[in-house]
Amino acid sequence: MKRLILASSSPRRKELLEMANLPFEILASHIEEEVPENSTPEEVVQSLAYQKAKAVAELEKDAYVLGADTVVVYNGTILGKPKTEQEAFQTLKLLSGKTHEVLTGVAILSRAEETVFYERTKVTFWDLTDEEIFDYIASGEPMDKAGSYGIQQRGSLFVKRIDGDYFSVVGLPIARTVRELKKLGF
Numbered sequence: 564m565k566r567l568i569l570a571s572s573s574p575r576r577k578e579l580l581e582m583a584n585l586p587f588e589i590l591a592s593h594i595e596e597e598v599p600e601n602s603t604p605e606e607v608v609q610s611l612a613y614q615k616a617k618a619v620a621e622l623e624k625d626a627y628v629l630g631a632d633t634v635v636v637y638n639g640t641i642l643g644k645p646k647t648e649q650e651a652f653q654t655l656k657l658l659s660g661k662t663h664e665v666l667t668g669v670a671i672l673s674r675a676e677e678t679v680f681y682e683r684t685k686v687t688f689w690d691l692t693d694e695e696i697f698d699y700i701a702s703g704e705p706m707d708k709a710g711s712y713g714i715q716q717r718g719s720l721f722v723k724r725i726d727g728d729y730f731s732v733v734g735l736p737i738a739r740t741v742r743e744l745k746k747l748g749f
């Protein structure tokens with residue numbers, strides 16, 4: 564029986580992986596994430612997912628360890644979690660009425676093998692009024708989320724169109740992840 568560890572403190576990733584009906588443990592790594600310089604957003608999410616999984620894989624040598632990372636990309640720029648409410652406002656103002664991409668990188672590592680991939684989802688927002696943005700920030704929802712919104716909560720009210728895996732926007736492309744786990748013998 565193969566052991567699977569989710570290297571994440573995200574309750575959303577835990578819930579999504581639970582849908583797979585595979586037994587797993589959780590061991591979050593709390594590493595200092597190092598963003599590789601001069602790299603594309605696709606490389607960044609895969610590298611960060613790898614770093615999160617690697618930190619735990621080094622401690623748990625007989626397990627498969629899954630790490631993931633989600634970013635929002637607009638106009639080639641990565642928009643991560645907002646550091647301040649002002650930054651959340653600027654981000655949401657930027658995304659208003661436009662289409663952005665959400666990239667989630669996933670790494671599954673064991674001593675013997677590794678799989679790293681990413682999924683891209685395009686999300687189009689309605690035009691947002693400043694009042695809508697202020698109210699949303701006051702709810703506290705944007706602060707721990709890439710791109711300053713959560714599509715699974717009140718952020719859903721901003722979404723006009725989505726093209727790609729919804730669950731990848733929430734934090735883990737579960738269908739692809741399960742397919743990759745099956746290839747690894749789960």
Ligand SMILES: Cc1cn([C@H]2C[C@H](O)[C@@H](COP(=O)(O)OP(=O)(O)OP(=O)(O)O)O2)c(=O)[nH]c1=O
Nearest residue numbers: 571572573632633708709712713714732733734
């Ligand atoms: C765009 C978007 C992001 N998010 C979340 C997913 C991720 O949890 C978070 C991006 O931060 P991440 O650094 O990817 O993950 P995390 O810090 O929450 O968890 P861990 O590193 O321990 O695995 O933003 C949503 O919940 N909904 C959304 O619509």
